[in-house]
Amino acid sequence: MGNEEERSAPTVSRRSFVLRAVIGVFTSLGALVMAVPFLRVVFNAAPLRKAEWAEAANISILPEGQPKDVKFEAHSVDAYLRQMKLRSVWVIKHSPEIFSVFSPICPHLGCYYKWDPSTQHFECPCHGSVFTITGKVIGGPAPRPLDTLPYKVQGGKLFVKWERFQVGIPQKVRV
Ligand code: FES
Numbered sequence: 001m002g003n004e005e006e007r008s009a010p011t012v013s014r015r016s017f018v019l020r021a022v023i024g025v026f027t028s029l030g031a032l033v034m035a036v037p038f039l040r041v042v043f044n045a046a047p048l049r050k051a052e053w054a055e056a057a058n059i060s061i062l063p064e065g066q067p068k069d070v071k072f073e074a075h076s077v078d079a080y081l082r083q084m085k086l087r088s089v090w091v092i093k094h095s096p097e098i099f100s101v102f103s104p105i106c107p108h109l110g111c112y113y114k115w116d117p118s119t120q121h122f123e124c125p126c127h128g129s130v131f132t133i134t135g136k137v138i139g140g141p142a143p144r145p146l147d148t149l150p151y152k153v154q155g156g157k158l159f160v161k162w163e164r165f166q167v168g169i170p171q172k173v174r175v
Contacts, residue, residue: 056070056072087162101160103164107145111127
């Protein structure tokens with residue numbers, strides 16, 4: 001009887017050691033996974049927001065040579081969250097293949113600007129920035145031209161990649 005107890009003692013101890021090691025490994029992995037978003041913020045890693053192509057409009061309905069406010073739904077992937085959001089962009093069709101696509105956000109402090117057909121300018125109601133049809137600043141405090149967005153034409157449709165940029169600075173920097 002005493003001999004059996006002596007023989008079984010090391011087995012229990014080995015099992016408990018393996019169990020503790022397995023728990024330790026899983027705990028460390030869990031902590032690592034939870035720390036990734038925090039580490040990204042701390043070390044200012046690449047943005048977690050990913051731009052995706054979204055179908056914005058049928059190109060046959062877009063007028064040629066005049067800005068059109070185009071609204072469409074696009075997926076937004078922010079960190080681990082994927083959502084459908086309504087977006088809007090200013091589109092100018094120069095030809096069936098050539099477009100200008102502008103973000104609707106004023107590069108000064110982020111207000112939504114409008115196209116004024118009477119002046120043929122984009123005008124921001126917040127602090128009076130004025131832009132030409134090509135996006136160039138001709139008045140007000142905007143520090144850079146209107147931000148263009150990537151686009152492609154496929155099967156008679158215009159696809160746009162929705163992106164946001166930092167406001168208030170002369171450079172176009174994605175956020
Ligand atoms: S936000 Fe447009 S001019 Fe200030």
